[in-house]
Amino acid sequence: MKIENSLPCSQLPEAPPQTGLQFTVATEEDFDDIMAMSKDIYGGLDYLPSRYQAWLQESNRTVILARKQGKVIALESVCVIDDGETMLVEGLRVAPQERGKGVAGVLLRFCSQLVKSKYPDVKVSRLTRDDQLGPKDFQKYRLITKQGILLVRFRAEDLKLRLGDLGPNISVAGEALSTANIPVCLEPAEVHQLFLSDVLMQDVLPNATIVQDWQPFKPLPSNMAILMKKDIDWMVDDAKRPTMTSLCTFPFHVPIGDDWYYLNIDMFGKNLTLAIQQLLCHLRRHTGTLKGYVMCQVFMEPALWKPMAEFFRETLKVELVKEYTEQCVVESDVI
Ligand SMILES: CC(C)(COP(=O)(O)OP(=O)(O)OC[C@H]1O[C@@H](n2cnc3c(N)ncnc32)[C@H](O)[C@@H]1OP(=O)(O)O)[C@@H](O)C(=O)NCCC(=O)NCCS
CATH class of the missing domain: 3.40.630 (Aminopeptidase)
Structure with missing residues (x-):
C-alpha cells in the first residue's frame, strides 16, 4: 500500500488550467518555504515542523504542495490506512494571502482524485477537525x-x-x-x-x-x-x-x-x-x-x-x- 513519495513532480497530473496552480510532491528542500507560509498557524503551536521529516519517510503517505508561479502556497498530506480503504487528510494549509479563494477546495479535490487513481480500493476520505462545523459541512461529511x-x-x-x-x-x-x-x-x-x-x-x-x-x-x-x-x-x-x-x-x-x-x-x-x-x-x-x-x-x-x-x-x-x-x-x- 505504498504511495510513492519519491514520485517525480512531472508524474503528477496537471491542475485545472483556470486555477493557475501547479502541484508537486513535497521534498526535504521545501521545508523552509512550507514553514514560511505556516507561520501564523495554531498560534505558533503547529505540529508540522516536528512531523515533516518523518512524514516524508512514511511509505503510506504523500505530501502534496500547490504552487503559484513556482511559489509554495498550500500543502496537504494524504495517507492511506484502514487496509487501503481510507484516505486520511492532514496538515491542510493555505498561505495567508491566498485564503478565501478556493485553493483548499482545489487541492482537496486534486489529492482525492490522485489517490483514487492510484488506489482504486480507497472508498472514503477521513479528516479530523477542531473548528466549528455547520450544516453545510454535514451535507458533505458524516460524523464518525x-x-x-x-x-x-x-x-x-x-x-x-x-x-x-x-x-x-x-x-x-x-x-x-x-x-x-x-x-x-x-x-x-x-x-x-x-x-x-x-x-x-x-x-x-x-x-x-x-x-x-x-x-x-x-x-x-x-x-x-x-x-x-x-x-x-x-x-x-x-x-x-x-x-x-x-x-x-x-x-x-x-x-x-x-x-x-x-x-x-x-x-x-x-x-x-x-x-x-x-x-x-x-x-x-x-x-x-x-x-x-x-x-x-x-x-x-x-x-x-x-x-x-x-x-x-x-x-x-x-x-x-x-x-x-x-x-x-x-x-x-x-x-
Ligand atoms: C482552512 C484553510 C486551509 C482554508 O483554505 P482556503 O483556501 O481559504 O479555503 P477555500 O477557499 O478553498 O474554501 C474552503 C474549502 O476548504 C474546506 N475546508 C475549510 N477548512 C477545512 C479544514 N480544516 N479541513 C478540511 N477542509 C477544510 C471547506 O469545506 C471548503 O471546501 P469546499 O470547496 O468543498 O466547499 C485556510 O484557511 C488555512 O490555511 N487556515 C489555517 C490552517 C488551518 O486551520 N488548517 C486546517 C486544519 S489542518
Whole structure:
C-alpha cells in the first residue's frame, strides 16, 4: 500500500488550467518555504515542523504542495490506512494571502482524485477537525466520532513539584481516588491482543475508532502495525476487561520556543475517576524529566470535559488555555 513519495513532480497530473496552480510532491528542500507560509498557524503551536521529516519517510503517505508561479502556497498530506480503504487528510494549509479563494477546495479535490487513481480500493476520505462545523459541512461529511479537547499549559518543573506535593491522597469530586485500580501500561503484545478484540474494546472505543494524536484508525492489524512504530504509552484500567483506555503520545517540540513541548493524551471511556488516574500516570511518566513549557491536549468523552477541567484548575493548579472545543472525525465518500 505504498504511495510513492519519491514520485517525480512531472508524474503528477496537471491542475485545472483556470486555477493557475501547479502541484508537486513535497521534498526535504521545501521545508523552509512550507514553514514560511505556516507561520501564523495554531498560534505558533503547529505540529508540522516536528512531523515533516518523518512524514516524508512514511511509505503510506504523500505530501502534496500547490504552487503559484513556482511559489509554495498550500500543502496537504494524504495517507492511506484502514487496509487501503481510507484516505486520511492532514496538515491542510493555505498561505495567508491566498485564503478565501478556493485553493483548499482545489487541492482537496486534486489529492482525492490522485489517490483514487492510484488506489482504486480507497472508498472514503477521513479528516479530523477542531473548528466549528455547520450544516453545510454535514451535507458533505458524516460524523464518525467526537471528543472534547482540553488544552492546558504548565511549566514541567512546576507540575512535577505539584504532583509530588499531592502525594497519594487525591480526591475527585469529593471522593478519594482508589488505590485498588492502578492503571496498567500495556506491552506491545498486549496492545495487539486487546485492541484487535472487538468484544473487549467495543464499549471503550467510540464508533470502533482509535484516535491517536488526531489520526483516526480502525482497529485492524495493518493499522496496529502503523501505530506500534510510534512512541506511544498505551494504558488501561484493567488488561483483561478494560473500561477506560488512554494513549499518550511522547512529548514533542513545537516551534513557539526552544523549550516548548506538546503532550497529547487521547482518552476513551466514560469513567472520570479512572480517566484521572490514567492522566496522572501519564503526566508523572512524561513531565518528570522535561524542562520547559508544556501544552497538553487531553481528548476525551465530551461529558468528562467539565470535571476534568476542574481537576486541572483546582487540584493541579494548571491554567486552561481555552474553553471547551471539539475534535470531530468526519468522513466523506471518495468517488
Ligand atoms: C482552512 C484553510 C486551509 C482554508 O483554505 P482556503 O483556501 O481559504 O479555503 P477555500 O477557499 O478553498 O474554501 C474552503 C474549502 O476548504 C474546506 N475546508 C475549510 N477548512 C477545512 C479544514 N480544516 N479541513 C478540511 N477542509 C477544510 C471547506 O469545506 C471548503 O471546501 P469546499 O470547496 O468543498 O466547499 C485556510 O484557511 C488555512 O490555511 N487556515 C489555517 C490552517 C488551518 O486551520 N488548517 C486546517 C486544519 S489542518
